[in-house]
Amino acid sequence: MTADYDVVVIGAGLSGIDAGYHLQEQCPDRTYTILEARSEMGGTWDLFRYPGIRSDSDLYTFGFPFAPWTDEMSLADGPAIKRYIEDTAAEFGIDKHIQFDSKVVAADFDKPTATWTLTLADGRTVTANFLYSCAGYYDYDEGYLPDFEGMADFRGKIVHPQFWPEDLDYRDKRVVVIGSGATAVTLIPAMADDTAHITMLQRSPTWISPLPRTDPVADFTRRHLPERAAHRLIRAKNIGLSTAFYRYTRRFPRSASKLLRGMAVKQLGDERLVEEHFTPTYDVWDQRVCVAPNGDLFRTITSGKADVVTAQIDRFVPEGIRLVSGEVLPADVIVTATGLKLLLNGGVEPTVDGAPVDLPEQFVLLGAMITGLPNFAIAVGYTNASWTLRADLTSRLVCKVLTWMRDQRYTWVVPEPREKLPARPLMDMQSGYIQRAADSFPKQGPKAPWRMRQNYVLDAVTTLRTDLASCLRGG
Known part of the structure; x- marks a missing residue:
């Protein structure tokens, strides 16, 4: 059987466009297509409109390594990121490989022919030798909403940020945003003036860390070096700084907490307020860690346009939200920034020869390939650094595997540990959205190449230098 594509x-978000570039550059002899469920590219940056x-x-590390970020804003807004994705796809001809309105609903690997058959929502089927999932890990169709009593x-x-109505009028209205994550931290200063x-x-x-929205060092570097050289240097600087800060927080947690707390006190000028709410x-x-560009959240609070309440919700009432203390927060609009639901592969549960694969019982190799799933990889970005780095x-790993398969004359490969691995969570963080989904994700092992170390430099060395023969079985 000849597949439609290799x-x-x-x-067709950041990960998918990145995949298209590397397939074209490193595996020019392989045919590929990108199946995108939505009618436009951009992924997260097309979905979220709040x-x-x-x-x-920063976009120097969050962006593509092969497409320099040239905007003066280091921390960019959603529309600018979406334009950047579209412009990059057009520049390298990746857009010609995208099939829009092509939602994958089923995927089965046939071992005898080494072929994936993908069934789309409109009934079409597409076949390929290798399947690379760049659909992220959010549920695009449903956000997380606790069962608050009395919502009716x-x-x-009541609005969930994931499905923001274009016609929502909140001008001169009393608004309560439930949540303290990145979405809430973004919404408060963005909405406050209205x-x-x-x-x-x-x-x-x-x-919450207040960071400058622009990067003076990057601006200086761009003025004095050619575009691509400047981009490489700025990117390396930011990778080094973010990695060093993360390692510092892990090694000296008390000092790191004191540092961020001190930043908040400096911004707000009120130690009691910081102690209670930050x-x-x-x-x-x-x-x-959430980011407040130029300290915008703190400035909005000190201006008196916004406040923070740290309390438990009792229930919704006609006039707003009643807290466990009995206090009622009056509201005309309630925004439930209560989190996202994690969902691998866009909800598709891959099968092999028609049989389901129990993903929570599988292990992830090099942060990408999964035991039990031949010719398959998934892009899962970092939780402590820019998603796109990972x-x-x-x-690059997928292209390395494809080249190795050709050299070995394999039609299929599957990860296989040489010894029994003790299981660890794939994403080891305490965030609620991660903990809620932990039992549905595959696991990782205690050490490389079966462990993602949340360190770009170490992961790059492991990913690009690991002997594939030591961890893949082929045929």
């Missing part, structure tokens, strides 16, 4: 990539949507990571009683509007008042209602505090009980990077490594 490689099918699922998803006010202020932006990246928490509320007289105003509301009568806005409140961030959080169950518990989150670590000092978590967990260490820095036990959960993802996704780009995975695309």
Whole structure:
């Protein structure tokens, strides 16, 4: 059986476009297509439309290593990121390989023919020798919403950021944003000027780091070096700084907590306020650290346009939200920034010869390939650094595997550990959205190449230098 393509990539977001580039550059003899469920490329940056949507990571590391980021804003907004993805896809001809409105609903690998058959929502089928999932790990169709009592009683509007209505009018309205994660931290300063008042209602505090939205060092470097040389240098600098800061927080948690707490006190000028609302009980990077560009959240609070309430919700009431204390927060609009649902492969559960593969019982090799799934890889980015750093490594790995398969004359390969591995969570963080999905994800082992170390330099060395014969079985 001759497959339609050598490689099918699922998803035309950052990871999918990155995959297309590497397939063209490193495996020019392989045919590929990108199947995108939506009608436009961009992935997350096409889906999310809420006010202020932006990246928490600098675009020199969050962007593509092969397409220099030239905007003066290091922390870019959603529309700018989407344009960057589209422009990059067009520049390298990747857009010509994308099939839009092509949602994959089933994927089965046939061992005798070494072929994946993908069934699309419209009934079409597409076949390929290798399947590379770049669909991210969020559920695009459903966000996470706790079962708040009395939601139907509320007289105003309830909005989830993942499905933001274009016609939502919150001008001069009282708004309560439930949550303390990246979305809430973004929404408060973005909405505050137009509301009568806005409140961030959080169950518990989150670590927040005020970072400059522009990078003076990057600006200087771009003025004095050729574009690509400047991009490489800035990217290396930012990778080094983010890696060093993460290692510092892990080794000196008390010092790191004191540092971020001190930044908040400097911004807000009120130690009591910081102690109550911006000092978590967990260490820095036990959960993802949120970013406030130029300290925008803190400035909005000190201006009096916004406030923070740390309390437990009792129930929704007609006029707003009643807290366990009995206090009622009045609201005309309630935004439930309560988190995302994680979902691998866009919800597709791959099968092999028609039989399901129990993903929670499988192990992940080099952060990408999964035991029990032949000719398969998935792009899962970093949780403590820019997503694309890890996704780009995975695309390079996929090309390395494809080349090795050709050299070995294998039609299929599958990860296989040489010894029994003790299981560890794939993403070892305390964040609620990760903990809720932990039991549905495959596991990782205790050491490389079966462990993702959340360190780009170490992971790059392991990914690109590992002897594939030591961890893959082929035929």
